Amino acid sequence: MCYPPVAMGTRKPRGKSAGIRVNRTLPEPVYLQIADQIRNNIQNNELEDGHRLPTMRELAALLRVNRNTVRAAYAELERIGLVQSDVGRGTFVRRRRVSALGWKPGAAAGDGTFRWERLVSRRSAGRGDVIERLSIGDGVARIELTGAVADRSLFPVDGFREALEEVVREMGPAILDYGSREGYLPLRQWLAGRLSAHGTPVSENDLFILNGAQPGLDLVGKLLIEEGDAVAVESPTYHNALGAFRVYGADPVGVPMDGEGIVPGALEEAFARRPFKLLYCMPTFQNPTGVSMSRARREAVLALARTHGVAVLEDTFDADLRYRGKEEAPLRSLTGGRDVLLLGTFSKILFPGLRLGWLVAPPALHGAIGRLRRSADLAAGLLAQAAVHRFCEKGLLDRHLEYVRGVNARRLRVLVESMRRHFPEEVHWTEPEGGMSLWVTLPRSIDAVDVLLEARRLGVNFAPGPLFHADGGGANALRLSFTLEQEERIAEGVEILGGILKAKIAEPRGVPNDAPSVFL
């Protein structure tokens, strides 16, 4: 059962977001759920210094939890330096402010505990956003429509085991030693050849092998972004890219998309308003929408970036997973695209656990990339690189891709057919030509997080829209991935979601919920 927000305290309710909910179906302990929400309210300045929190007894009664649960929540808030308890008087908001220059020595408290909260950087602070509140990705559901990740039951384990054994036998100790900072040369050569064969001429000297694509996002953030720099992203976009750029002080600005991707007029308007440092985009099978940019759209977006002197990072994470339609050239291969940073990964098409990705970067950046890698991770794992190279060189990647494309195409078809059958007509979705997920838009009155909480109770998991938005939004949208589950389970999951959506749409609006509601 999901308890909607619960009202309490001296301030007037400002809206759902300021409320406290307890949800016993989440993996996060209840006391932490409470503490986290109060923390958010303090950090959002909903609660000012000196404000008295309800007594433990009061809050326990309102939230229908044990008093010890509230005690633990308040203790946690005290530990992280947000409240202070005065015996007999109550618990008060006493925010110890942490800022870039304002931290003070004295993190060793009198009681022997170390006050880390005084020392951690602002970039490490939680944003209290949906991914944290819901622990998305951490749960295990009966039907998993969340992750844009490959189905491990399809992994070509035997072929890979042979490749692995061969390279260990042939290369001996060298394969376990440090590799070069740029990556294993034969793998770079193979990748350069493959990219060139697909119409994107690339030299192996411009290729860096990374420990996955995520380190590529981190690297580009480190390389380009300074505090306050504007970064244009598709809206919605990949949430962990937002995280990677924000670590370096980026101000991500979402640019609206339509069925052909980024809307050029909107991008132009954004670029005209202020200087932008970077445009991050996924032109093919975009995450989370599955939308691909047309050739004309690609050219327009690239031209705008060139005109305004904005660097472009093109993420091709799942571009190999095309099930219909014709291949579109990456921005990198278009006229004027020579300086586009091109990011790719083996995690979506082979084995995510090997952590292998790659970045194509122009020579002007090689020196800086080498320096940054020296301090970040030295090099990618050599054994994994050599084994994947051997696997690919034997033609096993293409064989595997053909197989996976067939499986995924059927799963996508089942997903779309099931939605047609079970979703109310007010619900809309994208129909991608490839990739791993699609984007569902609900009527405005329906909150995807509410739907998710209900769906999890029934064993179905997905990623709600707010996760993918730089600046709020997406409340009535969600991403469904179709690569993890078999066809009949996808159909079953969609049927369950359809039931929830129909009930939500039928719900009378504006009627107060009977669950208790606390606003701080």
Next chain:
Amino acid sequence: MCYPPVAMGTRKPRGKSAGIRVNRTLPEPVYLQIADQIRNNIQNNELEDGHRLPTMRELAALLRVNRNTVRAAYAELERIGLVQSDVGRGTFVRRRRVSALGWKPGAAAGDGTFRWERLVSRRSAGRGDVIERLSIGDGVARIELTGAVADRSLFPVDGFREALEEVVREMGPAILDYGSREGYLPLRQWLAGRLSAHGTPVSENDLFILNGAQPGLDLVGKLLIEEGDAVAVESPTYHNALGAFRVYGADPVGVPMDGEGIVPGALEEAFARRPFKLLYCMPTFQNPTGVSMSRARREAVLALARTHGVAVLEDTFDADLRYRGKEEAPLRSLTGGRDVLLLGTFSKILFPGLRLGWLVAPPALHGAIGRLRRSADLAAGLLAQAAVHRFCEKGLLDRHLEYVRGVNARRLRVLVESMRRHFPEEVHWTEPEGGMSLWVTLPRSIDAVDVLLEARRLGVNFAPGPLFHADGGGANALRLSFTLEQEERIAEGVEILGGILKAKIAEPRGVPNDAPSVFL
């Protein structure tokens, strides 16, 4: 042949550092050597805007290089936005200033090239320091006394191959899928057990497996450091730690060491002068000196950090490599050490190419670490973790360690005996009880970089002192590693170095060198 600095231009020589040298024995192309040194002079404000560089013909004659080489150097400087050529008038310093807020749109130049130098962050800029000038670590010498890295010919490849095959066979596809953010649980349990057995009680819940130790330095930098934060480091210290902290804006402050490690009085003085965020240290077999802190010293350093509320990052990268003396407890295991961040790696004792390290962190930081990893690299490679775990669990790590300790102890003995035999009496060195390298101090008049240039010509490589200093210094010191070469080659290398040192000491001082010298 090494050409010492060469005089030219309108300014008076200010000292060796402002000069330009060309060294054909270095792997770096000559034109880049010239460009890099002029770049340094511009960036150090030795050369101001508007200053006219010598004509290509003049500089080529002075440096005894081809005119096209100078042309390429100037073109490189123009490309990175430091000089501008006006046909018929010459080449002028025209620095395009790049600052946090000062970058402007318009990186797309009229000629179609993309001006990356306007977009890269300050943290990516080269420091023009010794590691860059000399490409340390990139060359291949006949006798390699540079890297504090393991000798691959000792790698226990057969045992590892078996462990690898076992886990792939037993775990199947799961081993190639994403692992958890914290790392492979059995490996964390094994590590926690091992640390606890060695007197440092650690829970597997406090352990994070990383893609090497370097990502741990990067992670701690990200976690704690904000622009301008003071970080205390041993002087000398590990150069890539300096790099990792500087990326996040750290101001590293070197604290003097003696034969027992950090001098507490000096640390106290530093802590009293200004607030410090972090102390980074390697209490056992410190890199580069090989020095270990005594128990009393460890307690004093920890107490100072606690008193001043400074976080401690303890790097135990090679603490398992003890050849004599008794094991010293890590700071983490001492009273009050519970909040010490403890960093370790498998790269020094097993296989660096697997890229596996680990970090012990207190619960207060787990949330932030999880968040930062989500945007940095998601997780460490699962296959590598599972294979190493199997290898360790079978007792093969301890067997291998025993073997390597024997080999390394003999190599260290040979190194020290050879130095006694061949080094002039004015030269001093540390005699570590373990680890991978030791520290040599030359008479003040001798420059270790000069010795290195000479040694490389004779096929011997080592790491010069300036590499390991946060704030200059180390000019007359160097690190010799003894883990990469066999005994007779170590002896041969030391004999060569001894010859160079004797000649340098015998050199009459203050006599001008006959090689041409250019000062800009």
